Amino acid sequence: MKQAIIMAAGKGTRMMSNKPKVLHKVCGKTMIEQLVSTVNELDVERICTVVGYGKDEVMSVMKDKCEFAIQEPQLGTGHAVMMAEQFKDLKGKTLVINGDCPCLSKETFEKMYDSIDTSTPMCILTVVLDNPKSYGRVIKDKNGLVKKIVEYKDSNEQELNVREINTGIYCFDNELLFKYLKEIEANNAQKEYYITDLVEIFNNHGHQVKAYVTKNIEEVQGVNNKLELANANKYLRNLINEELMLKGVELIDPDSTYISNDVVFGTDCIVYPNVVIEGKCVIGNNTVIESGSFIKNSNIGDNCHVMASRITDSVMKNGINIGPNSHLRNGCTIEDNVRIGNFVEFKNTHFGYNSKCAHLTYIGDAEVGEKCNMGCGVVTVNYDGVNKFRTVIKDGAFIGSNVNMIAPITIGKNAVIAAGSTVNKDVGDGEMAIARSYQINKPEYGLKYKNKEKK
Numbered sequence: 042m043k044q045a046i047i048m049a050a051g052k053g054t055r056m057m058s059n060k061p062k063v064l065h066k067v068c069g070k071t072m073i074e075q076l077v078s079t080v081n082e083l084d085v086e087r088i089c090t091v092v093g094y095g096k097d098e099v100m101s102v103m104k105d106k107c108e109f110a111i112q113e114p115q116l117g118t119g120h121a122v123m124m125a126e127q128f129k130d131l132k133g134k135t136l137v138i139n140g141d142c143p144c145l146s147k148e149t150f151e152k153m154y155d156s157i158d159t160s161t162p163m164c165i166l167t168v169v170l171d172n173p174k175s176y177g178r179v180i181k182d183k184n185g186l187v188k189k190i191v192e193y194k195d196s197n198e199q200e201l202n203v204r205e206i207n208t209g210i211y212c213f214d215n216e217l218l219f220k221y222l223k224e225i226e227a228n229n230a231q232k233e234y235y236i237t238d239l240v241e242i243f244n245n246h247g248h249q250v251k252a253y254v255t256k257n258i259e260e261v262q263g264v265n266n267k268l269e270l271a272n273a274n275k276y277l278r279n280l281i282n283e284e285l286m287l288k289g290v291e292l293i294d295p296d297s298t299y300i301s302n303d304v305v306f307g308t309d310c311i312v313y314p315n316v317v318i319e320g321k322c323v324i325g326n327n328t329v330i331e332s333g334s335f336i337k338n339s340n341i342g343d344n345c346h347v348m349a350s351r352i353t354d355s356v357m358k359n360g361i362n363i364g365p366n367s368h369l370r371n372g373c374t375i376e377d378n379v380r381i382g383n384f385v386e387f388k389n390t391h392f393g394y395n396s397k398c399a400h401l402t403y404i405g406d407a408e409v410g411e412k413c414n415m416g417c418g419v420v421t422v423n424y425d426g427v428n429k430f431r432t433v434i435k436d437g438a439f440i441g442s443n444v445n446m447i448a449p450i451t452i453g454k455n456a457v458i459a460a461g462s463t464v465n466k467d468v469g470d471g472e473m474a475i476a477r478s479y480q481i482n483k484p485e486y487g488l489k490y491k492n493k494e495k496k
C-alpha cells in the first residue's frame with residue numbers, strides 16, 4: 042500500500058504575501074494542486090495534505106482532491122507529519138513531500154517509492170548544488186549512507202561546506218515513520234520539530250537511511266519567494282510546451298505561450314505568441330488561437346479560429362470564428378459554424394447552429410436558435426438590478442441593429458425586429474416588431490441650424 046503526506050501548513054513568510062504559500066500558482070495551477078495531481082498519476086491509495094496557515098482557503102481549493110490533517114500551531118515539519126494521525130496504523134510506504142516543490146515529476150516519486158525496502162526503510166531525495174544556500178546539509182558516512190541532516194541554522198563550518206542538500210522529499214516505511222516520529226525533539230536553533238531528525242533516530246535504532254541523488258536540480262527546486270516562483274513557472278512551462286510541440290502543436294513562440302498541463306490539443310493546431318490557456322481545456326483539430334487570447338476551462342472544437350478573445354467555462358463546437366476582442370463566459374455553448382465578431386460578450390448563452398453575431402453585442406442568459414442573425418449593438422436586457430431573466434430567440438429570427446430585448450421575452454421563429462427597437466413584449470413566429478418613435482423631417486431646419494452656428 043502506498044500513501045503520501047504533503048506538508049502545506051506553513052505561511053511561507055518569504056513569499057511576502059497574505060496568501061498561503063501553496064496557493065500560489067505555477068502554470069495556472071496552485072502548487073498544491075500541481076503536486077496532488079502528479080502524485081495521483083501513481084497508484085497511491087491515500088493522499089493527506091497537512092494544512093494550517095490559511096487552512097480554510099487551502100481546503101476549499103483542495104476539497105474532494107485529497108484528505109486533510111490540521112496542524113495548529115505550526116511547530117515544524119516533523120510536527121506536521123505527526124498530525125496525519127489517520128495514517129498511523131497503515132502499512133506500506135509513505136512519501137512525505139514539502140508542499141513547496143511543484144516541479145517534481147511522477148518518475149521521481151516512483152523512484153522514491155522504489156528506493157526503500159526492509160533493510161533501508163527511509164530514503165531522502167537529495168541533490169548536489171554549487172551554491173547550497175540555506176538548505177539542510179546531508180551528512181553521509183563512507184559507505185554513502187545518510188547519518189544525519191543538519192539544518193543551515195544549526196550547521197558548523199565544516200557542515201556548511203557540504204554541497205549535497207535535502208530537497209524535502211522523503212519515503213518511509215509507514216509503521217516505522219509513525220513509531221519514531223514521537224522521538225523527535227525541538228532542541229535546535231528554531232525550536233521546531235524537524236522531520237530531518239528522523240535520519241539520526243532511524244540510524245540509532247539500527248535502520249539504514251539512504252539518499253536518492255537526483256541530477257535534475259530544477260525539478261527539486263523549492264519555492265520560497267516570488268523569484269523562485271517565477272523560476273518554477275518557467276521550468277514547468279518549458280516542459281509542457283516542449284511536450285506539446287513534440288506532439289505536433291505549433292507554438293509560434295513557446296517563450297511567450299502559457300499553457301497548463303491539463304490542456305489537450307488535436308492535430309494541426311497553431312498557437313500564436315502571448316496566449317494563455319489554463320485549467321482543463323480540450324482544443325480540436327486545425328484550430329488556430331491568435332495572440333491576446335485567454336482560454337480557461339473550455340472546450341473548443343475543430344477548425345475554429347480564435348482572435349484575441351477571452352473564453353472561460355464554455356464550449357465552442359466546430360468551425361467557429363470569434364473575435365477580435367470577444368468574450369464568452371459562464372457556461373456558454375456555441376454550436377457549429379457560428380460567427381462571433383468584434384467586441385461581443387456572451388454569458389450563460391446557448392447560441393445555435395449557423396447563427397451570427399458580428400459586432401458590439403451583449404447576449405446574456407439567452408437561448409438562441411439556428412440561423413439567427415444579431416445586428417450590430419444588440420443587447421439582451423437581462424438584469425433589472427435584482428434578478429436575471431431569460432431571452433429566447435427562435436430559429437431564423439433576425440434582430441436588427443441596436444435592438445434592446447427586455448427579458449423575460451421570446452422572439453418567434455423567423456421573426457424580425459426593426460433596427461433601433463426596444464421590445465418588452467414577445468414577438469410571434471413570422472412577425473415583425475418595430476418599437477421606436479416615428480421620424481419627422483422638418484424642411485430647411487438643417488440650414489437654419491447651421492446658420493445659427495456661424496453667428
Ligand code: UD1
Pocket residue numbers: 048049050051052053062091112114115116117118119120121139140141175176177178190192206207208209234235236237263265
Ligand atoms: C526544509 C528542510 C530542509 C530542506 C528544505 C528543502 C526541515 C526541518 N528542513 O526546510 O532540510 O533543505 O526544506 O526545501 O524540514 N511546514 C508545515 N508545518 C510546519 C513547518 C513547515 O506544514 O510547521 C511545511 C511548509 O508549508 C512547507 C514545507 O513544510 O511546504 C517546508 O517548510 P519550510 O519552512 O519551507 O522548510 P525549509 O526551511 O525550507
Ligand code: CA
Pocket residue numbers: 139141263264265
Ligand atoms: Ca522550503
